[in-house]
Amino acid sequence: MARALRYIFAFTLIVSVVWPTGAAIGMGLSTAMSILLLIFQKVKLNVRLLWPFLGYFVLLLSSILWSSDAQSATRGVEVQLSFLLLPFIANVLSATGYSRADLYVDLRLTLLVSFVFMGVDAYNAMAESSFIESIAGSQLSLPFVHRAYFMNYIVLAIFIWLSSESKHGVLDWVLIASMVLMLWVLQGRMNILAFAAATCLGGFAAVVKKSRRFLFGSLASLVLLMVFYVADFIPTRFDEDVAKEVQTSDDGVPQSNSRFFLWEMGASVWGDNLLLGVGVGDVQQELNNQYEEVGYEFALIRSYNCHNQYLQTAVTIGILGLLFMISIFLLPLASAIKNRDILLLCWVVYIGLAILTESYFVRFHGAFFISGITSLLWFTTRRA
Template sequence: MKIMNSSKSIYIALIQIAFGLLFGLMLFPSNVKSIVIIVTSIFVLINFFSSKNTFDKNYFLSNTFYFFVLLFTLLFSNNLDVAFLKIQTMLSLIVFPLIFSLLNNEAKKRLIKFKINYFWIYIISVVVYNTIPFLWFYSGIPNYSFLGMSYHLKNFIMNNIGKYGIHPIYMSMHCCIAVIFSIKVFLFIKKKYKKILLLILNLIIFFFLLIYARKGPIIALIITLIFFSYLEYRKYFKYNLILIFGLITLFSLIPTTRNRFLELSKMSTTTVDGSSSSNIRYTIYNNSIELIKNAPFLGYGIGDYQEELNKSYQKNAPILLEKKYNSHNQYLGFLLIGGVLLLVSFLSFYGKKIILAYKTNNTLLISILIFYGVTMLFENILERENGVIFFALFINFFSLKKAK
C-alpha cells in the first residue's frame, strides 16, 4: 500500500512539474511546445490509470462541443490539406479539456495549491522572453532612437529569432495576462522584497507593452481591470478606477500608443499600401461580413473559408492578398468557418463558463474570459498556436474546482 501511495505521489509530482513547464511554455521554441504538452498528457494518463479515476465526460463534452461542430465543417470543405493543418493548430481546444477531464481530485488540489508558483513562472517567462531579444537587438544596433527601436524590435521578434518568433500582438497578450496574474500574486505574497521584485517585473512588462503598442490587447486589459476591480475589490472600486484612468493616461501620452488609438478616428476601407492597421481591419471586416451574408448558417468550412476571403480581397482590395489576412476577428472567423451553428455553440460554451465563474466567485476565470473575449474582437487567437495553446490552458486551469 505504501509503495502504491508513493507511486501516486510521484505521478502527481510529475504532473505539477509538467504544468510548471506549461506555464513557461513561451520560452520553448515552437517545435518543442507540442512535446511539452504530449509529455504532460502522458503523466496525466499514467496517473489516471494508476489511481483508477473516473473520466469526467460531462466536463469534456461541455468544453469541446463547439470543437466537434468545427470538425463537422470538414464534411463540406474541399481543401482538406488546409483543413487538417488548421485542425492540427487548434488541437489544444480538445487536448486540454481531455487532460483536465482525466485529473483526479488529489491532482487538482495540488495544482490549485501551486497556482501562485505557476503565476510566477509565467510572469518571469514573459519578462525573460521580452528582455533577451531586446538586449540582443539593442547591443547589435546601439544607435537607434527609442522610436526606431520600438518599430524594429517588433519586426525582429517576429522574423529574426527562428522558431522562437512570435507576432507582437500575441506578445502583447502575454504581457497583459502577466499583469492580471501579477495583481493576484501581489495580494497573496507577504514578503516586501517579493512585492518589490514583482513591481520591477511589471515595469519591464509595461515598457514592452508601450513598445508593441497593440490596441486590441491594451483595450482588453483596461476593460478586464475594470471588471476585476469591481468584482474583487468593490469597496475600493472608485480608487482602483483612478489608477486605471492613470494607466489610460499613460498610454495616451506615449506617441506610439497614442497614434495607434488615433487611427480609430480615421477608419475607412483601403485599397492602397501603407494604410493603418485600423483601416486594414475595417476593410477585412467589410469583406468578411459580405461573405457571411452568402452562407450564414453553415459557413464555408474550415478548409475553404480563407480561400473565399482571398477571392473577396482579389475583387475588392487586392493589396490584402500580399499577407493573406484572415478575418482578424474570431467571431467573424467562426461565422465564416461554420456559420451561426459554430458561433452559437462557441458562445454557449463561453457564456456557461462566465455564469459558472460568477456563481462560484471565480474572479480570475472571469478576468481571463473577459480578456480573451475582448481580444477575439480584434484577432483570430484560436487559429494561431501562440493564442490557442494558452487560451485552452488558462480557461481549463482556472475552471478547476475551488480555483479563484
C-alpha cells in the same frame, strides 16, 4: 505522476513563446501523463466542463468533410488541437492539486525567457537607432509570437498577481508597473483597450468583494496607462510612409489593413454559408476569392484572415460553431460571477474583447494559450 505532469506542463508553457515544436511535444507528453493518471490513480474528470471545448473541436474536425482542400483542412485542425487536449490536461491538473499559484510561477519563468529574447531584439535594433526608435515599428519580436499574442501572457500575469492574496513587497509592485509599461511599449491597441476595460470591471468587482489590493492595483494600472498616453514617449509603430498608406483608399477599397473592410468581406463569405460555414480547409481561399472580386489587393497578397475570431469561427464552421465558441467564454463567465472569482472574470472579459480584432485561433499560440488558460482558470474557480 502528478508532479511529473506539473513539470511537463510548466515546460510546455515556458517554451511556447520561443519553441512551438517543443510546446507541441510538451502538450503530447502532458496528454499521455494525464491518461496514465486517469488509469492508475483514478483521477476523476469533471466532464461537464469539457463539453464546450469538445463540441467546438468536434465540429471543427467534422468540417473537413465539407472542405475541398483536405491538406489545408488537416493543417487547420492541427493548429487548434489544443482545444481538445489542453482542457483535458487542465481538468487533470486541477484534480491533482495544480493551483493558480503554480500557474503564476510557471508564467513568471515564461516571461523571463521571453524578455531575454526581446532584450536581444531591442539591443540589435539599437545598433542602428536609439532605444525609443528601435521600439517604433518593432515587434520586440519573439521568434514565433506576434505582439498581440504575447501581450496575453503579460495581462494574465498582471491579473493573477492582482488577485493573489499573498503578501508582496515594493519590488513586486515595481514589477507589475513594468508589466503595464511593457503593454504600452508593445502597442497592441485592442489588447490595451481590453485590458483597461477588464481592469475597470475587476475594480468594480473588487469593491463588491472588498479586495483592496485588486482595487488599488487596477486603479494604479489605469493611471499608468493614462500617464503613458499623455507622455507620448513611445512613437507610433507605423513610420510616416506606412501611415500615409493607411490613409489612402481607391474607389472605396482600402489600400491597407482596414479591419472594418476585412469584417465586411468575412461577413459576405459567411452570408453564403450561414449554418456550417465553408469548412476549415477552404476558409482562407474563400476569403481570398472575395478580396480578389472587390479588388482588395493589399489583403489578397497577404492572405489576410478575418481579424475577428467570432467572425473567423462563423465563416469556418457556421453559426453552430460560433455558439460553441461563445459558450467557451460565457460558461466560465457565469462561474466567475457565481463564485465571485475576479481573476476568471477579468480574463474572460479581456480575452473576449481582445479577439474582436484578431483571429487568434488560426495560429498555434493563440489557440494554445486561450484554450489552455481559459480552461485551467475555469476548472480551478472553486478554489479561488
